Amino acid sequence: MQALHFGAGNIGRGFIGYLLNKTGYNLCFVDVNEEIIKAINDTNSYKVELLDSDSTQETVSPVTALNSIKERKKVIQAITDADLITASVGIENLEKIAGIIFEGLLKRLEKNKTKLDLIANENAVRASSTLKKEIEKKASKKEMKQICKYVGFPNSAIDRLALSRESEDGLVALVEPFYEWVINRSEMINLELPEIEGVIYVDDLDPYINRKFYLINMAHAATAYIGFAAGEETIQSTLAEPEMEKFIRRVLNEVKKYIIKDFDFSSEDIESYIDKTIKRFKNENISDNVLRVGRAPIRKLSYEERLIKPLRNLFELDLAADNLSIVIAAAFLFKNKDDQEAVKLNKYIQAKGIEKAILKFTGIENKELIDKITKEYYKLKEQSIKSVIK
Numbered sequence: 001m002q003a004l005h006f007g008a009g010n011i012g013r014g015f016i017g018y019l020l021n022k023t024g025y026n027l028c029f030v031d032v033n034e035e036i037i038k039a040i041n042d043t044n045s046y047k048v049e050l051l052d053s054d055s056t057q058e059t060v061s062p063v064t065a066l067n068s069i070k071e072r073k074k075v076i077q078a079i080t081d082a083d084l085i086t087a088s089v090g091i092e093n094l095e096k097i098a099g100i101i102f103e104g105l106l107k108r109l110e111k112n113k114t115k116l117d118l119i120a121n122e123n124a125v126r127a128s129s130t131l132k133k134e135i136e137k138k139a140s141k142k143e144m145k146q147i148c149k150y151v152g153f154p155n156s157a158i159d160r161l162a163l164s165r166e167s168e169d170g171l172v173a174l175v176e177p178f179y180e181w182v183i184n185r186s187e188m189i190n191l192e193l194p195e196i197e198g199v200i201y202v203d204d205l206d207p208y209i210n211r212k213f214y215l216i217n218m219a220h221a222a223t224a225y226i227g228f229a230a231g232e233e234t235i236q237s238t239l240a241e242p243e244m245e246k247f248i249r250r251v252l253n254e255v256k257k258y259i260i261k262d263f264d265f266s267s268e269d270i271e272s273y274i275d276k277t278i279k280r281f282k283n284e285n286i287s288d289n290v291l292r293v294g295r296a297p298i299r300k301l302s303y304e305e306r307l308i309k310p311l312r313n314l315f316e317l318d319l320a321a322d323n324l325s326i327v328i329a330a331a332f333l334f335k336n337k338d339d340q341e342a343v344k345l346n347k348y349i350q351a352k353g354i355e356k357a358i359l360k361f362t363g364i365e366n367k368e369l370i371d372k373i374t375k376e377y378y379k380l381k382e383q384s385i386k387s388v389i390k
């Protein structure tokens, strides 16, 4: 069995590639980072280290890697031969891989009319559907009809803290012991392959992806932005401060209300999910920088994303979101000169002011909500974070 995975980054190597290899796939990565590609091809393997007290290491082998720019023809050939295609390149990069995948699928349909699933594993709701839409933009109606006959785009939810570390053995993928990869079986087109080891197959993905994205990723971003405002370097050092942990729990307790209402979870289930989440974030074997977790603030502040959708939903339900509003204000104060989105956001605020920035980047038009975030933004600028969150 051949699997082709786009994105040999932290999640690609530490989570998706790791489980595909365990399931027995011959795995080929596609990336644009020549350093990672070379490191994989030099040994046809890579290392994964568990973020537990023993730092258990495993070698994933055999694996190969292709460069989608320099080895376009080989990637297209690999698409024609693959039994399964997965991706984790970042939601913003799906449009960039859609062209080569489209070309590969057309070639495949000329001679290989076997069914194929294509799963985009990103932090987003319905990422595989997004990839499908990107492919659709490039295809004629006839081509897309043909693609849909043979290619499925099942959506998924992925959860595992994954980082990397340089070592004398090359780039080691660092992963926490916990993981959850949920795939919507009802959207799959090829049910003949063996189940992927460790994957939970469901017929309704909505509860899983909403709980993961709007609780875990929301709280993670909240910790990063509040931690950054407090001058903390990592998620772990932020949550080591009892006031910070209490605040993040208050934010989670606001957001959980609509998750329980919309997705029929019991409040006990969600409470233990929250406890487990905070415990995972505080894992003392991890040092996760607030700059990584807060990365791409423009994406994270957009209309359907982890911070803004919960705020809109709570507002519609007439439920309090005072703590979440502080988090959103803090996101507008996030700075990192190496993060293009943080730089762009800051430049915009300087040129046009915070109110226009809220309108532009969050898509929120409600004056009451804009005023609330604006008020918290000025408070954060004038007072210490600890006095704002107390």
Ligand SMILES: NC(=O)c1ccc[n+]([C@@H]2O[C@H](COP(=O)([O-])OP(=O)(O)OC[C@H]3O[C@@H](n4cnc5c(N)ncnc54)[C@H](O)[C@@H]3O)[C@@H](O)[C@H]2O)c1
Pocket (backbone or CB within 6 Å): 006, 007, 008, 009, 010, 011, 012, 030, 031, 032, 033, 036, 068, 088, 089, 090, 091, 093, 096, 097, 121, 122, 123, 158, 159, 160, 161, 162, 163
């Ligand atoms: N790291 C985590 O803890 C974690 C956990 C769950 C979900 N995710 C999600 O998984 C996805 C990947 O995250 P990550 O942390 O692995 O990021 P990463 O930056 O470590 O990896 C992304 C990889 O994709 C590659 N890439 C980018 N554009 C590409 C293109 N056009 N063609 C081929 N390859 C391309 C990059 O070179 C990089 O190697 C994101 O959507 C992220 O939100 C991450």
Ligand SMILES: O=P(O)(O)OC[C@@H](O)[C@@H](O)[C@H](O)[C@H](O)CO
Pocket (backbone or CB within 6 Å): 123, 158, 159, 160, 161, 162, 217, 220, 221, 292, 293, 294, 295, 296
């Ligand atoms: O990858 P992002 O930028 O969407 O979000 C940053 C982190 O919250 C994220 O990578 C988590 O580590 C991950 O989603 C945990 O499963």
